[in-house]
Amino acid sequence: MKIGKLRHRIAIQQNQSTTEDSNGNPVAAWTLVARVWADVMPLSGREALLAQQVNATTTHKIKIRYLASVQQDMRVSYDGRYFDINAVLNDRETDRMQWLECTENQVYADPVELTEEEENNLRSAALLVPISYYDQRHFAGLYRAEPS
Numbered sequence: 001m002k003i004g005k006l007r008h009r010i011a012i013q014q015n016q017s018t019t020e021d022s023n024g025n026p027v028a029a030w031t032l033v034a035r036v037w038a039d040v041m042p043l044s045g046r047e048a049l050l051a052q053q054v055n056a057t058t059t060h061k062i063k064i065r066y067l068a069s070v071q072q073d074m075r076v077s078y079d080g081r082y083f084d085i086n087a088v089l090n091d092r093e094t095d096r097m098q099w100l101e102c103t104e105n106q107v108y109a110d111p112v113e114l115t116e117e118e119e120n121n122l123r124s125a126a127l128l129v130p131i132s133y134y135d136q137r138h139f140a141g142l143y144r145a146e147p148s
Contacts, residue, residue, distance in 0.1 A: 005039045005063075006037035006038055006039055006063070006064070006065070007037070007039065008037065008038045008039065008040045008078060008079075009035065009036075009037060009038075009078075010035070010036060010037075010038045010040065010062065010064070010076050010077065010078045011032055011034070011035050011076070011077040011078070012032075012033045012034045012035075012036065012067070012070060012074055012075075012076055012077075013030040013031060013032055013033060013074060013075050013076070013077055014030065014031055014033050014071075014073070014074045015028045015029070015030055015073065015074075015075075016029050016030070016031045017029045030075065030077075033069060033070075033074060034067055034069065034070075036064050036065065036067065037064070037065075038062050038063060038064045038076075038078075039062065039063040039064075040060060040062050040078055041060060041061045041062070041063070042059065042060050043058065043059060043060065043061065058086055058087075058101045058102065058103060059083075059102065059103050059104045060083055060101075060102045060103075060104060061099055061100070061101055061102070062076060062078075062083070062099070062100040062102055063091075063097060063098070063099055063100075064097070064098050064100065065096070065097060065098070066090065066091075066094075066095045066096050066097060066098050067098065068095075070085070070088050070098060070100070071085075071088065072085055072086065072087060072088055073085075075105075076100065076102060081104060081105075082104070082105040083100075083102035083103065083104050083105065084102060084103045084105060085100050085101070085102055086101045086102060086103055087099075087100070087101040088100055089101065
Protein backbone atom coordinates (compact mmCIF):
# COMPACT_ATOMS: atom_id res chain seq x y z
CA MET A 1 0.00 0.00 0.00
CA LYS A 2 1.26 3.47 -0.85
CA ILE A 3 1.90 5.74 2.12
CA GLY A 4 -0.34 8.50 0.68
CA LYS A 5 -3.48 6.39 1.10
CA LEU A 6 -3.02 6.32 4.88
CA ARG A 7 -3.76 10.03 5.26
CA HIS A 8 -6.12 10.10 8.25
CA ARG A 9 -4.71 10.25 11.79
CA ILE A 10 -6.83 8.11 14.10
CA ALA A 11 -6.70 7.09 17.74
CA ILE A 12 -7.58 3.56 18.80
CA GLN A 13 -9.10 3.51 22.28
CA GLN A 14 -10.05 0.83 24.80
CA ASN A 15 -12.70 1.02 27.51
CA GLN A 16 -10.85 0.78 30.82
CA SER A 17 -13.77 1.11 33.21
CA THR A 18 -17.39 2.12 33.42
CA THR A 19 -18.71 4.36 36.17
CA GLU A 20 -22.06 6.00 36.79
CA ASP A 21 -22.89 9.69 36.57
CA SER A 22 -25.12 11.55 39.04
CA ASN A 23 -28.25 10.23 37.28
CA GLY A 24 -27.10 6.60 37.43
CA ASN A 25 -26.27 6.40 33.70
CA PRO A 26 -23.16 4.41 32.74
CA VAL A 27 -20.15 6.50 31.65
CA ALA A 28 -17.21 4.79 29.93
CA ALA A 29 -13.58 5.79 30.56
CA TRP A 30 -11.56 5.34 27.35
CA THR A 31 -7.76 5.14 27.21
CA LEU A 32 -5.46 5.50 24.22
CA VAL A 33 -4.06 2.24 22.83
CA ALA A 34 -2.39 3.61 19.68
CA ARG A 35 -2.35 6.62 17.39
CA VAL A 36 -1.87 5.50 13.79
CA TRP A 37 -2.30 6.60 10.17
CA ALA A 38 -5.31 5.13 8.41
CA ASP A 39 -7.57 5.25 5.38
CA VAL A 40 -11.13 5.96 6.60
CA MET A 41 -13.71 5.00 3.98
CA PRO A 42 -17.48 5.30 4.27
CA LEU A 43 -19.29 2.44 2.56
CA SER A 44 -20.96 3.27 -0.74
CA GLY A 45 -24.70 2.72 -1.07
CA ARG A 46 -24.19 -0.65 -2.78
CA GLU A 47 -21.68 -1.86 -0.18
CA ALA A 48 -23.96 -0.73 2.64
CA LEU A 49 -26.87 -2.60 1.06
CA LEU A 50 -24.78 -5.76 0.76
CA ALA A 51 -23.37 -5.29 4.26
CA GLN A 52 -26.88 -5.13 5.72
CA GLN A 53 -27.34 -8.77 4.87
CA VAL A 54 -24.29 -9.70 6.93
CA ASN A 55 -23.96 -6.89 9.44
CA ALA A 56 -26.60 -4.17 9.46
CA THR A 57 -24.51 -1.67 11.42
CA THR A 58 -21.24 -1.46 9.46
CA THR A 59 -20.93 2.08 8.09
CA HIS A 60 -17.17 2.54 7.55
CA LYS A 61 -14.09 0.51 6.67
CA ILE A 62 -10.79 1.68 8.11
CA LYS A 63 -7.48 0.36 6.80
CA ILE A 64 -4.40 0.51 9.04
CA ARG A 65 -0.98 -1.11 9.23
CA TYR A 66 -1.11 -4.41 11.15
CA LEU A 67 -1.39 -3.91 14.89
CA ALA A 68 -1.75 -7.13 16.91
CA SER A 69 -3.28 -5.35 19.93
CA VAL A 70 -6.43 -4.16 18.10
CA GLN A 71 -9.54 -5.97 19.32
CA GLN A 72 -13.24 -5.92 18.53
CA ASP A 73 -14.19 -4.30 21.87
CA MET A 74 -12.22 -1.12 21.07
CA ARG A 75 -13.24 2.05 19.25
CA VAL A 76 -11.66 4.50 16.80
CA SER A 77 -11.62 8.25 17.35
CA TYR A 78 -11.24 10.36 14.20
CA ASP A 79 -11.97 14.04 13.57
CA GLY A 80 -14.21 14.37 16.63
CA ARG A 81 -16.20 11.26 15.63
CA TYR A 82 -16.25 7.81 17.22
CA PHE A 83 -16.47 4.43 15.50
CA ASP A 84 -17.17 1.15 17.30
CA ILE A 85 -15.10 -1.70 15.85
CA ASN A 86 -17.35 -4.56 14.64
CA ALA A 87 -14.62 -6.75 13.12
CA VAL A 88 -10.83 -6.79 12.79
CA LEU A 89 -9.70 -8.45 9.56
CA ASN A 90 -6.09 -9.33 8.71
CA ASP A 91 -5.69 -8.33 5.04
CA ARG A 92 -4.73 -11.52 3.12
CA GLU A 93 -3.43 -13.04 6.41
CA THR A 94 -0.04 -11.38 5.82
CA ASP A 95 0.21 -9.39 9.10
CA ARG A 96 0.91 -6.22 7.09
CA MET A 97 -2.46 -4.45 6.89
CA GLN A 98 -5.76 -4.67 8.76
CA TRP A 99 -9.34 -3.74 7.91
CA LEU A 100 -11.51 -2.47 10.73
CA GLU A 101 -15.23 -2.72 9.98
CA CYS A 102 -16.84 -0.04 12.09
CA THR A 103 -20.10 1.63 13.05
CA GLU A 104 -20.16 5.38 13.58
CA ASN A 105 -21.59 6.42 16.93
CA GLN A 106 -24.25 9.10 16.71
CA VAL A 107 -23.51 11.20 19.79
CA TYR A 108 -26.11 13.81 20.61
CA ALA A 109 -26.03 16.55 23.20
CA ASP A 110 -27.94 15.96 26.42
CA PRO A 111 -31.35 17.63 26.45
CA VAL A 112 -31.47 20.99 28.15
CA GLU A 113 -33.77 21.37 31.14
CA LEU A 114 -36.15 24.27 30.46
CA THR A 115 -38.45 26.06 32.85
CA GLU A 116 -42.12 26.05 31.97
CA GLU A 117 -41.90 29.72 30.98
CA GLU A 118 -38.93 29.12 28.66
CA GLU A 119 -40.68 26.15 27.07
CA ASN A 120 -43.82 28.20 26.42
CA ASN A 121 -41.75 31.04 24.93
CA LEU A 122 -40.06 28.62 22.55
CA ARG A 123 -43.33 27.05 21.48
CA SER A 124 -44.90 30.43 20.72
CA ALA A 125 -41.84 31.96 19.02
CA ALA A 126 -40.31 29.16 16.96
CA LEU A 127 -39.73 25.48 16.44
CA LEU A 128 -36.36 24.00 17.31
CA VAL A 129 -34.89 21.96 14.47
CA PRO A 130 -31.52 20.22 14.20
CA ILE A 131 -28.96 21.93 11.99
CA SER A 132 -27.42 20.04 9.07
CA TYR A 133 -25.27 16.95 9.61
CA TYR A 134 -22.16 18.83 8.49
CA ASP A 135 -22.79 21.61 10.98
CA GLN A 136 -23.63 19.12 13.74
CA ARG A 137 -20.16 17.63 13.40
CA HIS A 138 -18.54 21.03 13.74
CA PHE A 139 -20.85 22.55 16.33
CA ALA A 140 -21.39 19.42 18.45
CA GLY A 141 -25.14 19.20 18.23
CA LEU A 142 -26.07 22.86 18.68
CA TYR A 143 -29.54 23.78 17.52
CA ARG A 144 -30.90 26.86 15.86
CA ALA A 145 -34.42 28.18 16.01
CA GLU A 146 -36.34 28.26 12.76
CA PRO A 147 -39.57 30.25 12.58
CA SER A 148 -42.76 28.28 11.95
